[in-house]
Amino acid sequence: MKPAAPFVLVFALLLLQVARADSTPQTMTALPDKPAAPDFTLKDADRKLHRLSEQRGKAVLVNFWATWCPPCRREMPSMQRAWEKLQGGNFEMYAVNVGEDEDTIFGFTFSTGVELTFPILLDRDAHVIKAWPVVALPTSFVIDPQGRIVYRAVGGREWDDPQLLRQIRELMDNK
Amino acid sequence: MLSRHVLAGVIAICMMPAVPLFGAESVHTTDADTGIESWEIHTQGVSLRLAQILPDQVRGFYSARGFDAESVELLATGACVFQTIFRNEFAKRGIEFNLADWRILTAKGEQALRLERDWQQEWAKRRVSASARTAFHFALYPTEHHYEIGDWNMGMTTYALPLGSRFDLRFVWRENGERREAVLHGMRCAKETAK
Numbered sequence: 001m002k003p004a005a006p007f008v009l010v011f012a013l014l015l016l017q018v019a020r021a022d023s024t025p026q027t028m029t030a031l032p033d034k035p036a037a038p039d040f041t042l043k044d045a046d047r048k049l050h051r052l053s054e055q056r057g058k059a060v061l062v063n064f065w066a067t068w069c070p071p072c073r074r075e076m077p078s079m080q081r082a083w084e085k086l087q088g089g090n091f092e093m094y095a096v097n098v099g100e101d102e103d104t105i106f107g108f109t110f111s112t113g114v115e116l117t118f119p120i121l122l123d124r125d126a127h128v129i130k131a132w133p134v135v136a137l138p139t140s141f142v143i144d145p146q147g148r149i150v151y152r153a154v155g156g157r158e159w160d161d162p163q164l165l166r167q168i169r170e171l172m173d174n175k
Numbered sequence: 176m177l178s179r180h181v182l183a184g185v186i187a188i189c190m191m192p193a194v195p196l197f198g199a200e201s202v203h204t205t206d207a208d209t210g211i212e213s214w215e216i217h218t219q220g221v222s223l224r225l226a227q228i229l230p231d232q233v234r235g236f237y238s239a240r241g242f243d244a245e246s247v248e249l250l251a252t253g254a255c256v257f258q259t260i261f262r263n264e265f266a267k268r269g270i271e272f273n274l275a276d277w278r279i280l281t282a283k284g285e286q287a288l289r290l291e292r293d294w295q296q297e298w299a300k301r302r303v304s305a306s307a308r309t310a311f312h313f314a315l316y317p318t319e320h321h322y323e324i325g326d327w328n329m330g331m332t333t334y335a336l337p338l339g340s341r342f343d344l345r346f347v348w349r350e351n352g353e354r355r356e357a358v359l360h361g362m363r364c365a366k367e368t369a370k
Contacts, residue, residue, distance in 0.1 A: 025265075027325035066313060068236065071329050099309050126309045136317040136328040154320070155262070155327035 071156030255364030
């Protein structure tokens with residue numbers, strides 16, 4: 001090896017460190033006590049009722065969001081991609097909008113350029129969110145088939161990240 | 176062949192956590208189109224980014240959330256407002272923070288941030304609607320939170336300073352009970368127009 005080679009290697013490793021630092025980890029935090037998910041019944045934009053406890057036997061992603069929240073908006077397309085990969089199995093996804101009306105939500109979904117086909121539920125008076133351990137938007141929870149909160153994610157995520165999909169699929173397989 | 180010293184250096188680098196190089200320095204940027212300034216720092220496993228929010232942006236946002244004109248003006252010109260992103264990048268034991276511990280540093284001394292509870296008292300006196308107050312609650316950066324690795328939020332922090340003021344910001348968090356802090360230098364409140 002030429003004399004300069006070790007320094008090239010060291011420099012390459014330093015660059016690798018920088019690249020690693022730039023990549024945001026896509027993680028969910030496991031909740032070891034697995035608290036029971038507070039039940040709710042909410043209407044979607046088509047006024048169809050959805051009850052969380054009727055989804056027992058499925059893994060459920062519950063996401064709290066608002067149209068004015070930039071990270072909420074940013075993660076929606078990745079939620080759609082995750083939905084397309086997981087739907088049809090033992091999986092449900094609820095995007096619970098906090099405090100806004102149908103027109104506002106429709107205006108947002110139209111502007112994304114992505115057709116959002118998972119249920120968007122309306123928590124108009126913020127009644128449901130107050131029963132959940134949500135401090136800020138967006139916050140997401142993954143519910144296991146037994147109706148327990150097993151993962152929490154504070155802030156936006158890329159929901160079609162392979163690691164996150166793997167964690168959800170493990171729950172789907174564990175009916 | 177690599178010498179032992181070089182090999183040791185390579186191994187040491189491989190073992191390092193993924194810290195941005197020269198990470199403890201504040202980075203200041205100005206958007207070429209809008210003139211809006213932002214400041215960012217990566218340090219000790221966390222990152223903090225603050226970006227100016229113009230008074231007109233504050234007016235537009237809170238008017239659309241149901242605030243009356245006088246209350247909107249109090250927010251827009253009675254404080255300076257920053258879009259804030261605080262993130263646990265790789266602090267493995269999780270971090271906790273309370274904005275009540277953060278301090279504005281100026282030549283005149285230290286002062287606390289204006290927190291949500293201060294504003295909510297004002298909104299109660301002004302009889303701002305419950306829906307507007309709920310929107311305000313979630314639009315502001317949470318006063319207290321616990322972040323595991325990868326957790327973060329974006330929200331507004333407010334500072335009881337005149338528009339255009341300069342200051343440093345000392346931000347504080349705890350990792351496994353141990354207090355940590357860093358300073359974001361050279362902050363500047365937005366003026367009525369950025370350019």
